[in-house]
Amino acid sequence: MTAKVLWIEDNADNDLYHLTSPVYIDGQFNLDIATNASEAFYYLNQRGYDVIIVDIRIPPGKDPAWRNKHESLRRSNNVNSSRLGLELLRCIFDENEQQPTLKVNQNLSPDRYGIFTVERHDELKADLGKLKLNSIKYQRKNAIMPHTALLDFIKKVSDENGTSSS
């Protein structure tokens, strides 16, 4: 049985495509890719995942609700206007999230999530703390990571939440 993985990453098909082929070759994981907040939101509400890997800097995509959110954050010069991955986590884990149209109704277990981003962990600490996600798994994206970095991180999240495929 292969584990289901969602990778939320706008560059997955482009600059970071090298990271996906080890996942396919390895054969243990069934990988879905969302390249923006709208697609991620759709997948999260449509399918159950064993592992969800989230990038922090993602574009809004085509969903008007996400475009509006992005535009209103941008207008108010909110730094999170380009960190919609964080806003996505807010929609999933913030109990006070006001916008019902952006509510995620499944995939609500934090131990299935991992953050895979160029942002340093201390840059995210305050926001993650507010969402009670201090212990969420984190992996920094940079040029020295091996081409198997995504696969390794998926395995790490999967092993620790007990969903690793046999």
Added chain:
Amino acid sequence: MPSDSALQHIIDLTAAEYQRYQDLPFAVFLTTLDGQFLQYNAESRTLFGLPKEGSVSANLCDFYIYLDERDYHIRELHDLPQGTWLRNTTLDLEINGEIRHVRDHSKAIWDEAGDNILGILCIMISISKGDRYNRLFKDVPIGLYKVRINVKGDHELVYCNDHFAQHLGFNSPSEVIGRDVREFHPSTEEYEQFEKELVETYERGQFLVDHIVNIRDQKGENRKLEVHINLLKDKDGQIIGRVGAERDVTDYWETKQQLNELTTDFGKVLHSYSSTLIHSKHTMDAVIRSFISREEKNPQSQQLDEEKVIILLQQQIGVLLKTFERLWTKNEEVNYFREQQVHQMQRILSLIARDIGAQFNIQHLAIVRDGSIKIREDINEIDRGHFPKELLKEIRQLLTSILKLCSLVTLSRGVETVLEMETVVNNLRSYILTRVKQAEQLEALDIYDIMIGVIKNLGEYATKRNIELRANLRELRDVRIDGFENDLVRALLNILHNAIKYSWERRSPAIAFVAVDGKVDRDWVYIQIENWGVPITAEEIQQGLIYKVGYRGINSSDRRRPGTGLGLYDSLKVIEKHKGEMTITSHPSLGNAKDDYSNPFITRVNLKLARTKPSL
């Protein structure tokens, strides 16, 4: 009009008060509510230019320049408690063709019931220009001051307004007037340098303006003042002092300095980033040149022909699959691989062979590469003697060939990405240097030369993207426009780069193209850049979203397209700086629905720039 008895009634009501004030050296007079003079002293006759003797039938309202001031004045009197003076209203009157400024103190005369105002008792004082300028001097929100050099050689502050005093850390002018201003400068050397510049500017017949002076205020804090100064000299040409205006720019200056440092640093980083990209591109080119064979080249461009390489790759993969069939058959005999290992290798082979008939995308190429490497590792681990040597050699050769072809295409696409990013980085660097840090001079530019330069600059990038650049610029020959060269080149590079970047590729033998057209009339140059590909939605155009800083088009990320979201914003600003126009349209190709953005659109950027006026 009130009856005579009513008017007399008003006079009677104010008799005592009027008597009390009428001998004052100011105009004291009584009017009805609608301005008719009822009583007036001699000073009033003088002020309003009325006959020195006899009764007059003048009306105060006739002297108002702004009659609404009278209405406003009466409303204010209405709102005051009875018997209260409305003090210090400044009015502009026109008396005998001259504008006079007066200060007015008024009191409403109410009827006995206290319901209505019957008349107004006024005391009016003519005020000089000096009074008004003093008021202005006090109210204007910048520091104003005068310094004189006295007989002892002190640079004595002789007067200043509140703002100036506050900028030096004092509460009021009285606390600082009389001090030697040199004491507020951090050092004698700095003050002497400041004086030197002041004198030099004066000798050039100019004022010292926008000059930043360092000040240490009364509290010992360092401040930056932007000063605008005129030097004062006596009739013998001796410097006797100066007058000036200043504003405190301490916070703004620090921010400006930080921004300046940041943009310098950022410019340097982008410069070295650009060099790194060029180095990477040349390295990749060198590797491609080292491994490419004749049948993989385009005979015209002598560059890698990706289509040919893909066909070769598909052929090699087909042969590999057939060779592996032989290996599996042999494996049934020798029983070397376990079922699970066979299953794993077959799964990888099926991944490699997936979409073999279709155009390879970059992700698929990565799978072919990583899958081939994995299989090569497995094959290399086979113990000697289990399979025919030739069979294993054939598989290894096929895998090496597949890896080479894969790498060539991947490198070629890598070069494309580097070229794309290099333009983005260069434009960003140029934006910072020319828009933020340096001001360019306006000059007459040959628009034809500029367009040809821009097209040449992006030629290699277009070739890599398999996009043809079709230029029709004959009409632009020898046409000049007044422009800022770096700005204009950057704007045109941005627009053309976008057109190439957002073009869709066509299947061979058709080729996608970007059309660049130039037209002129007597006054204007018209440039149109047209591409076929990624749509811009009607909403993005109507709401001007595409011109916002940092905005990336709703459909812009469907393929590998790096960008800063600065290009169109910058281009529009540059065209506006040239007093030109820039419009963008995006329509579906013939026959497609106008709101189906999954189809390619024709996008046109139209520029209109003014021609240089011929000299007479």
